[in-house]
Amino acid sequence: MSESPRVSYHTLLSLMRERRSIRRFREERLPDGTLERLLEAARWAPSASNRQAFRFVAIEEAEARTLMADMVRQAVKKNLDRLAQAERNLAAAYAEDFVHFETAPLVLAVYFRVGSALAERFGMPADRDVGALSSASAAVMNLLLAAHALGLGACWMTGPLVAAPALESFLAVPAGWRLSAIIPVGFPDESPAAPARRTVAQLLARSGGSS
Numbered sequence: 001m002s003e004s005p006r007v008s009y010h011t012l013l014s015l016m017r018e019r020r021s022i023r024r025f026r027e028e029r030l031p032d033g034t035l036e037r038l039l040e041a042a043r044w045a046p047s048a049s050n051r052q053a054f055r056f057v058a059i060e061e062a063e064a065r066t067l068m069a070d071m072v073r074q075a076v077k078k079n080l081d082r083l084a085q086a087e088r089n090l091a092a093a094y095a096e097d098f099v100h101f102e103t104a105p106l107v108l109a110v111y112f113r114v115g116s117a118l119a120e121r122f123g124m125p126a127d128r129d130v131g132a133l134s135s136a137s138a139a140v141m142n143l144l145l146a147a148h149a150l151g152l153g154a155c156w157m158t159g160p161l162v163a164a165p166a167l168e169s170f171l172a173v174p175a176g177w178r179l180s181a182i183i184p185v186g187f188p189d190e191s192p193a194a195p196a197r198r199t200v201a202q203l204l205a206r207s208g209g210s211s
Contacts, residue, residue, distance in 0.1 A: 015145060017194070022153025023100035025186030030105050034150065038108070038185065041146035045138035048131030053113035054139055054180075057171045060106055068160070068167060068182075069102035075163035098159035104184030108143070109167070111177045112136040136180045143183065153188035156181055 035058055047053065059065055076095045080088050101107050112132040140156055147154040160167065160182045168179055 019148040020192045021155045022188045023155050024189040025104045026189045028187045038143050038146050042139040042143040045142045047135035053132035054136035055111055057109040065102050065107055069099040071163040071166040072098050072160045101157060101182050101184035104186040106185040108183040109171050109179060110136050110140055110181045111173050111179045113177050133180055140181055147185055152185055154183055154185045156183060
């Protein structure tokens with residue numbers, strides 16, 4: 001049996017370029033098997049020492065999403081009250097995006113294990129061991145690309161983590177693990193324009209200072 005041809009670089013890059021962060025969703029049920037297909041993509045992401053030290057919680061009930069959004073609103077309000085009025089208005093406008101996950105038919109909460117025995121053996125403090133967080137991030141990227149390939153919209157959200165302690169308690173995140181992202185998924189109800197991107201030259205520095 002001949003091997004299936006690999007996806008071309010052009011095809012892969014097109015998928016990446018077309019993907020958008022979606023924060024508004026249609027009131028439409030997701031096809032059966034969507035969750036499993038998304039996680040199948042996520043689980044093939046690379047991970048530090050193949051520990052796969054990340055997990056997902058699927059929130060599919062509207063009531064649960066509303067409770068989570070209320071936790072975020074309360075945390076935002078608590079933090080806004082500490083700011084001067086001029087800063088408060090700017091921060092409040094920005095924080096409105098933190099609860100857009102409430103309207104998605106599916107929300108995935110991603111959490112990762114803090115620290116590792118391997119890192120401890122090398123004297124690395126837990127807050128410097130980014131292996132599990134990096135692994136969770138790779139899984140999220142796989143999931144976002146899979147969602148786009150399935151005709152769905154999604155968004156990698158960290159703003160809701162302003163309420164991380166409350167959310168972790170609500171979602172029963174185990175001790176020693178921490179939330180890294182909230183990802184709403186659904187059929188898009190918006191078509192954002194492509195955001196500006198820095199050029200390769202702006203992103204790249206070569207060792208030795210050569211251009």
